[in-house]
Amino acid sequence: MKKLIAAASFTAILLASCTPKASTTVAPTGPAVSTSEQLAQGKTIFENSCKRCHGLPDPTAYTSVQWVGIMNSMAPKAKLTDEQHQWVYDYVVSVKK
Numbered sequence: 766m767k768k769l770i771a772a773a774s775f776t777a778i779l780l781a782s783c784t785p786k787a788s789t790t791v792a793p794t795g796p797a798v799s800t801s802e803q804l805a806q807g808k809t810i811f812e813n814s815c816k817r818c819h820g821l822p823d824p825t826a827y828t829s830v831q832w833v834g835i836m837n838s839m840a841p842k843a844k845l846t847d848e849q850h851q852w853v854y855d856y857v858v859s860v861k862k
């Protein structure tokens with residue numbers, strides 16, 4: 766029983782900490798949901814779409830929270846679909862260690 770409660774509250778904390786504070790229709794859910802194939806797609810899209818207007822940004826230069834905001838402003842500039850937005854987000858966040 767104790768275990769169940771611990772697991773439930775852990776999940777609640779996880780959900781709370783992963784929720785971007787901005788109210789946006791696209792809510793990146795974090796790197797855990799992506800398959801490696803989607804991460805690879807995200808990398809390709811990132812490398813092809815994100816260097817048109819400026820140099821390719823360093824994924825490790827920003828926190829995952831900062832990337833939420835950056836992707837919310839850059840995805841429309843790069844004309845990404847919601848899916849591509851998610852994949853690129855998952856990729857850049859997966860790079861950082």
Ligand code: HEC
Nearest residue numbers: 811814815816817818819822835838839840842843845853
């Ligand atoms: C149509 C042009 C354009 C495209 C495409 C574009 N960007 Fe940008 N980006 C900008 C401009 C302009 C700025 C600086 C002004 C701003 O922050 O809006 C910028 C700034 C940035 C910054 C710095 C933000 C900061 O707060 O320091 C990052 C990181 C970034 N872009 C990432 C990306 C990524 C990732 C993609 C691909 C999904 C992308 N950009 C595609 C125009 C573009």
